[in-house]
Amino acid sequence: MVSWYDPLVLAQTGVRSIISATIGSQADRRLLDALAAPKVEPSDFSVDAAGRPREELWLDYVADMGDGWDSTYTIAQTVSRPTLTLKDETGTTHETRGGEVLVFGGDEVYPTASVGEYEERTVKPWTAAMRGQRPAPHLFAIPGNHDWYDGLVSFMRLFCQGRHPAGWETHQRRSYFAVKLPHGWWLIGTDMQLESDLDEPQVHYFQEIAKRMREEDRIILCLAEPAWLVAQVRAPKERSYLNNNLDFLEEQVFGKKVSVFLTGDIHHYRRHANAEGRQKIIAGGGGAFLHPTHVPRKESELAEGFTQRKTFPAAEESRRLCWRTLGFVGHNPKFGVLTGLLYLLLSWMQVADLREGGTVTWNLGRVLGAALVNPGVILLSALLVLGLIGFADARFGRGRWVAGVLHGCAHLAGALLAFWAAFAISGAVLPLGSVPQQLLGAVLVFAVGFLLGPTLMGLYLLLSLNGFGAHPNEAFSALAIPDWKNFLRLRIDKDGRLWLYPIGIRRVPRAWKPGETAREPEWVADDKDATPPELIEPPIVIGLLHPH
Structure with a gap:
């Protein structure tokens, strides 16, 4: 795990942060990328390779990875399995399949972005984990603040130039994307940059995408940070930027089509929902150090009736870990x-x-x-x-x-x-x-x-x-806790319902041994104290008309 209180790491990260913030405010990389890829065309996964409408589709969402080997590799290996049989807290068993589409939800590497860091901390663990498993998925990624620390240069090179890191097939040409899914679902990924701002080409891109949507279509919106939560603790100026971006996307671009908000940035699992069944989910457990769940305390102040439904770990456990x-x-x-x-x-x-x-x-x-x-x-x-x-x-x-x-x-x-x-x-x-x-x-x-x-x-x-x-x-x-990792598995079924499976791992392995055959990952766990993946809570199902 990154040692954040290592004086050298503190100095390097501080300098890179200052430089990137200065460059970001003076020369926004996204403007150049929009000129280089002017075409507004969503990736279409609503049909198969033969052009037939898909009856169902599985997706995986992973955010905040590329920190320690044990945590990042554990999540990569779990995601890469062809199937996962999981039990929820009620004892019910659920069968899930590995996603054909993989979404990286921000902060793909720590502490700062560079070609070498991406290769060492992200690509190599995922390459080793996927050996002998299911076919490599189609990859879409949005950048977080750590991806911006080199001005987004390495992120664009890795994810937006048609390359195949770790065997993934990449499609996007900008740092944001739109994917058409079966049964009227859409996957939208945004890039808020370090200034928490939507640039004009990105606004135009999403406005054009919105014109292609039907009135009854619904959206899974991927954000780099949970505006609804951090707005409680950020400075007033930062709160206004965050809220304005989210409000603009909801009210001026997509309307009320957004049924699910997905984000990382905060390294734990936390779900909010309102009476209409709309979901706001933080799933930043892809490999980075754990964040506490017992703060903030003012849960009643979330807008639009959203209330907290679940955290992983529980607040009591989080408070105990702080000691x-x-x-x-x-x-x-x-x-x-x-x-x-x-x-x-x-x-x-x-x-x-x-x-x-x-x-x-x-x-x-x-x-x-x-x-x-x-x-x-x-x-x-x-x-x-x-x-x-x-x-x-x-x-x-x-x-x-x-x-x-x-x-x-x-x-x-x-x-x-x-x-x-x-x-x-x-x-x-x-x-x-x-x-x-x-x-x-x-x-x-x-x-x-x-x-x-x-x-x-x-x-x-x-x-x-x-x-x-x-x-x-x-x-x-300071604690650099590698445990309590999580990711989301999503399924659009033949009836058009969206299933959300929040998958957690309480303790990741600390010891590994080489895989014995080519059908195994490069490394397999050799730690009797490690815990298997489990459902953090029963699946959340969003139906055609009445989400619940």
Whole structure:
């Protein structure tokens, strides 16, 4: 799994994010792609190769993959099986078939997009998983924010130029698409870019597609992010962009034809539905680290009567998993190196200030006094506190400054106590002020900073998330949990009903062995603690007239 608190990963991802955001706002790649592929023509899967109307069609939807091998490969292998026999929570057994169409719902690779990262983290696991299984499906993909981190260059090269990565057959020529399905169903995939904005060529494309739809046709709409959920916690400006895009598609382009909204971006399963039977489903469990399900809490504020029906994992389990942040250093040892060096730097600045009359004093009061008058310590301390104020989640509202200041002061107090204790202890066994004593003290300060700094960060994230509903991404990205994965299997039956099978895996395998025959995937699980795929909830069925 990607180590998100590795200082190098943080720096690289931050730089790529800034660059891509700048390029995205100044030179939108989608405008050029629309000029290169001006034709507005949906892919037609409503008929078979002979031109006969299809009676039924199976599809698979996978989002947020390309993180760790275990999680990404497990989902790829499960999707690639010809059939899956699944039990739901009532004990009922359901037979499903692998989809002829595969949809990637955004963020196909982590941490940032590049040809090499796509190949290593996405294409190779899927290629290995599909060996000896069913024929490779037809692939459609929409980009998420991580796909945009190289300006969408690698995404377009892989998915939109008629290539066959992992044996998939690709059809789209833009970063968005329209697919005609049997019995009046349509699959629509959008690209909101990093600015959460629909560009004019994309609007024109979907307007032309909408003209080809009948009044009774229905739509499965794939989005890169769940506007209905993130709008509860984003800043007002971001909320307006998200809501305006969704409202525009619904009201100005497709009308009320949209029966199902599918999205990833948030790495868990969550379903909302209203009394009309319209579904809003988050299924971002294709391989990336788990996101919590016990936030946000204001479920009653969703518009149009949508209420939460199911999450995977359950909110209680999600809250329990958050306690793992107390072991932050075990999950993120490189971050411990960073805090160890920070504590050591704060301490080293004070050594010269503790000499009086040729002797060195390690009285706690003297140490504190020296820190308060040392310009370097004051400057570094101020930068640390300001940085942690900036890190504090906007969900704190007006309390953001308080959270940042308290977090920063906790680290400063930890560094001060570590300095005093380490040098006092080393001074008890070695001559005070000697080079060996100061070197031993430095080692002890670093060791305390390595352990205490991440622990304070973990405690801060635990209190923030479980106490105030803040920092869900920061807390769970630190844990990099590969389990609780999910994807959606869809079926349009001969009567025109749409069946949605939410498939979950509670614990992915950690050990693998080579497949023994060419009819097996390249690697098969060798972990007795892994759990089989299961239905997260009974299938959701959307009928011709009365969805339920």
